[in-house]
Amino acid sequence: MVRRLRAAVVPVVLIVLIALSGVALGRIYADDLLMELVAGAALGSVGVGLAARRLPSWTVAPISVVLLAGYTAVALQVAAGRAGLTDPLPQIVTDAVANGIPRLLTAMIPVESTPDTVVVPVVAAWLAGLAGTEIAVRGGRVLLGCLPAAALYGGALYVVGPNAGSAGWATLAFAAAVIAGLAASVRSPGGPALADVPPETRTAVRGRALAGSAAGLVVLTGLVAAVGPWVGGRVSATPVDPRRYVEPPQVDSLDESPLNRISGWALAPEQRLFEVGPSRGRGTVRLRLAVLPDYDGITWRVGATYRNAGRVLPAPARLPGVPVTRVTQQITINELTGRLLPVVPTPAGVDGTRVAYDAATGTVIRPEELRPGLRYTVTSDTQEPDYNLLPEADTPTGDPVARFLTVGANVPDEIQRLADQLADGNGAAYDRAAAIEEFLAEHYRKVADAPSGHAYPNLSFFLFGPRDQGGQRGTSEQFAASFALLARLTGLPARVVVGFDAPGAGGTVTGGDALAWPEVLFDDLGWVAFDPLPKSDEKPRPVEEDFTPKPSKPPPTSDPPSATDTPSASVPPAVAAAPAPGRGGPSTAVVASGAGGSVLLLLAAAAATVVLMRRGLRRRRLTAGAPAARITGAWFEFTDALRLAGRPVPDHLAATEAAAFAATAPPPGRAIRRPGLGLRRATPHAPDPATADPAAAAHQADSHTAGRDPAGSQPAAPAPTGDDAAARPEDQRPRGAATAKGAALPPLDELVRAVNTVAFAPAAATGEQADRAGAQAAAYADALRGTRPWWRRAWWSVHPGPLRWHREPGGKR
Template identity: 25%
Template sequence: MSTIQDDRLRFGGVAIPYHWLAVCSTAVLIGSYLSILYRITNVVGVADDLLLLVAGALVGATVLARKLPAWTAFVLGAVLLALGLFSYYATVPGAYLSLEQADRIIADTVALLTGLSVEMMREIATWALNVAPAAVFVPWYLVFRRRYGLAAASGGAVLGFFVLTGDAGAFVTLTGMVGALGIVAFGTMSRYGGTIAQMDVLAVALVAMVLLSTTVSVVPGGSVSPILPSGGGGSGKGGGLISNEQRVSIQGSIELSPKVQYTVTANRGGYWKVASYDKYTGSDWIRTGSSRPYEDQSPPPGSSHEVRQTFTVKADRANAMPAAWKPIRVAGGMDDRTRLSSAGSLSPKSALTKGETYSVRSRVPTKDPETLRDAGTDYPSELERQYSQLPGSTSDRLKQKTSEITADADNPYEKAVLIESWLEENKEYSLDVKRPDGNIADSFVFEMEEGYCVYYATSMVTMLRTQGVPARFVTGYTSGQRVSEDKWVVRGLDSHAWVEVYFPDTGWVRFDPTPSDSRSDAEQAIVDDARANGESGVDTDESENGTWTPEPTTTTTTTTTTTTTDEDDSTSDGEDGPEPDHGNSENPNLGELTSAVTPTETTTNASTDDEGAIPVGLPSRGQLLYGGLLAIGVLLTARRSGILQRAYRAVWVRWQPRDKPETDVKRAFDRLEYHLAQKHRVRRRGETPREYISSLSHVGVDDRARRVGSLYEQARYAGDVSREHADEAVSLVNDIVRGSKRRKPSE
């Protein structure tokens, strides 16, 4: 049993000063938000620099705490933070060149405090490295100055910032809160001494925090989720509408929806792009930067052709505005309801509803092989840095494998073609996959035999980046089912992920490494099943008549497939220009469901008939940690409140294990006495067992109790007890206890 005396916590012969427990609690609090900064910097490959800066801040705070007064911590911390933020903003292109840029910085800062993840920031590495020293120095300095409240407040403020941005998950938040609680509690005990009762109060507070963290978000509407899953998990199921969120997570097995999302009238088919993503974490994709008000955009720098398209929403709600890349003008009165992402994609300010339309004029870069081979590698420095980023989890074997695949390539275009062909030819298409642990691209290339478009596109972007080729991950829709010369029906299962590669003097050019034939077969089967089952929303009047093919055509049969034919690209005035046959027909086939690349924020799905699947399997590591912590806290709380003692007594009074006769009789009487105390009154000091039982005869205590008392006296004073006497005593007490209504303890 541990005891607490003065300013130390004593466990047997070991005494730990409360001050050092407060220091350890400070380390826990700092460690909680450092885990976020480490994850962020590891993605961009500067985690080692972060650790060096943190080590320097800890050493500096420890040394200076012995020599300088406490108020200097705030001055030094403020100076470090100011210098850090200045260094960050100095790296933002054009940050101090115009009032508009200054307003943009202010808007981004406000956005961070209202839910924008710091991972969305373009220069996140610079920001993290410059903010970390101040965030570590101040609380560490203050705890060594024994300013425990200020240490908890300063560290808690940093953690609170990450809670507001949504980067602190439930486990990190709880860990930091426990650390802050420990600083205040142990600091108080260090100053004024502590008691066992105070330790129990800490346990009760800990349990309350755990329970709160498992049921509610820290910030209303924020992204901190409860630790217990409510569905979805690693399996995706839904309508296929892709929202233009800033983060998408790669899932495991998915189900595709055959329901119609849009109809498109256009002068030619193509891929209808929704969003592109630049930052790869190894497990998901992030689009850095924030959206801005719509304005007409300039066309791509090289040769391009025009695509005019009008979209009509067929789902109940649509949070995305697909369009052929690159959209340069929005018409139909929608420009005031449209925003541009940092990468130039369109999104509605508010969800579009069924029947609404919008028109877009796009200029699509010409995919001419000769032009792209000669494009060179004179990339803009900022673009090259942004779209060549690789997470720290990228393995050397992936870089080596990609170098082997592209060994015969003389330029980035040939590298892209070779990687595209290798993935298409060496991996099978399947919607039923288990999401791997660790880096998705590395796992898909070396350990997985099959996957769907998200895995193919993620792997190709990563492989290109290992070769220094700027590339980005793109989501959207393929053309859909062509129902007339200028009209397409786009279903949820037409949602898709592909790759865009940057070429100087041309711009972003599409590549699609996902095999076409097996995808077409799988998705056609889904449409056929839906039609056979009479599902609603699967067809429009035009799509029921089958896929339209131009004349003349080499296709002799007309099917009711959602797969668009090769004519979508090859007969529509050469959408991408001629290119050699390298194993990819550029067939804009059926796409993937949005849950294949599920937004981490809550989004509105176009199909309301489908529900998320509840994952079945072992609990995660985080859930096990939460569960263990919760169990310990509950036990401590139960001990503090007396629940454990009452529960033990409730079992003890009703069930008696057998021992030696004398022991059995003594315990039988103890049970009887406890039962009578619960039902009537406690035995008074100096009152003999016989007097006690006799005094209760007027309330119904009968001869059974007197017989047990007599057997007890014989066992205690005469030592005259047999096995038969013990059996009789135990049996009589069992009858008395089970035949009476129990009252709650009076203690």
């Protein structure tokens, strides 16, 4: 009887050890289903091993595996029913087996007991029970048979990592169960068999046992001395989180920056995106699609780390003392694409589809693409703080909000000056935010056909661009992005949110309901939304009435000579003495002629090489690459032509202004000398008063007389640039500059339109547009070269400058 009880202890110990592994892993699960399923797997696998212990050993594994398949199917069916999944069982099993490991390691804590998050622990528990029973029961090696269960327990602790507290009592229970199993397996040293042994033999056996015990004690003491300090040092260390080695679900560029989709939705206001159920009796409820906290000067991005989540999402940080209102809304997808799910902020649970969640931003995605007919229910906890406290509220600082204060490098000077002006005199955080909101609402117009884009150049054009050329107009994309950028420049932690205004009584949400808005973080109030959109249809006040960005100073047309290059009037120039004729070797004439011939050959070869390289460069610029790259190459051809003509385009000019600058380029005439005026260029024909451009007057003088009036005594007025040039559309004539023979240089309108397309909507550039831009740039460069004297045309063809101008550090290639 006692022997049978001892024999039953070992299987019970194995069941307990495996069940404790389920307890250790279940600490990160949202319910107790995992622990129940792991305990069932332990009981089933050990029971099968006991029942088949009298069968041949090779038959146990196949029988156990077949029963494992049946138990796994039952366990997944139970988990699917608990999770509310209605897919067919074969589909559930296939998906769980294929994605069990990555979904377990990327799941949001607490993990919901779904088929894909329980399949791996259940299978591992069954296999540990099978191996342990065969080794401990059939083989009689109890300590070795406990190793599979110990490995399973260690794996559970590793998966939990730092996401739960220490498993103190479970670990002590695990050690106690191992000791009980070892104690029950020890056989009595006495008995008739040992009594019949001669005394000498008994003494030898006891001696060997004592020696073995002593050796084991020495080894154990050495292991404790060697490993003990390391184990003690790891007690207070933070466990490694295996989730950092597994890549969470990723999204494409449109889901990473859905702000770019605002302009497309604005152009299709009738597009039926999704249906919403009733949540309020009247009015609108704002749904959030994505939160964008990261900005690098080019794109506002979500920057999320999505974790697979169950129906219950982690509770967000709540505002103290503010009541929580629970809102439940059913959403049915129609034509909304991507993987982002619109939800009421802040979601507490999603039912009806699998989701992945970013706890930092509250953004929810579906691991698979959205499809028409998808229906899910969102339960959200909303809080409405007392906004009357805003005027006295402050904003948090330090590392926790550094992400919401970061902007890209090289902020445009005019945007920084505008931020400084709006912050001047507004010391309180809310006053600065309100000043930015009021400035944008009063000075800019919301339109549906504004091009997409929120990089620095796009926002500069939106904030300061000429109205007659499309500036100071935009969608909610530009309003929200400009507000958030200006807020960060004034020290306010801000972010951009993309979402929809949905009817509170339920109904259809269309593309016209999509919008973006900025939010600012305040102490004790959380994220507060602002509305910088115009409040009426009245004509907005021009920006120039309240803020005029200072144009950058144009670069000088030529560098002043250095002191060492200017001859002194008091020191006569040195005269080189003629060398004395040599008496030996070849004559001077022979050496000179040979050297001259070699130099001429080298110069001719270099010139031919430059000509070929220049032709190859033009061909690559205008024919190779994507349309945006070819348009950029056409712009380089245009600017290189002006630079070769001696009139480089100032860096501060926009494309339209640069074209106007090029249209006024005067062709060089015959060089003459006038007493007292120095070297000047004669104009073959008097300019037509109807088309004369005042800006050309600033460029008539040669580099020796630049900056002086015809009398040579007073500084000449600078040519209008920047806002001044933009304010005079009659001076911007990219289609008709006079040449030396009275003809007109080729137009540049197609090139200008293509460059603006690349700047504000690069994806919209087409191959035909690139072809037209390249043809105009090449025609303009060739026509401008034809107006030069013959020697300038020759130098134009062999000038190596275009080969390196756009390869310099900081160049635009």
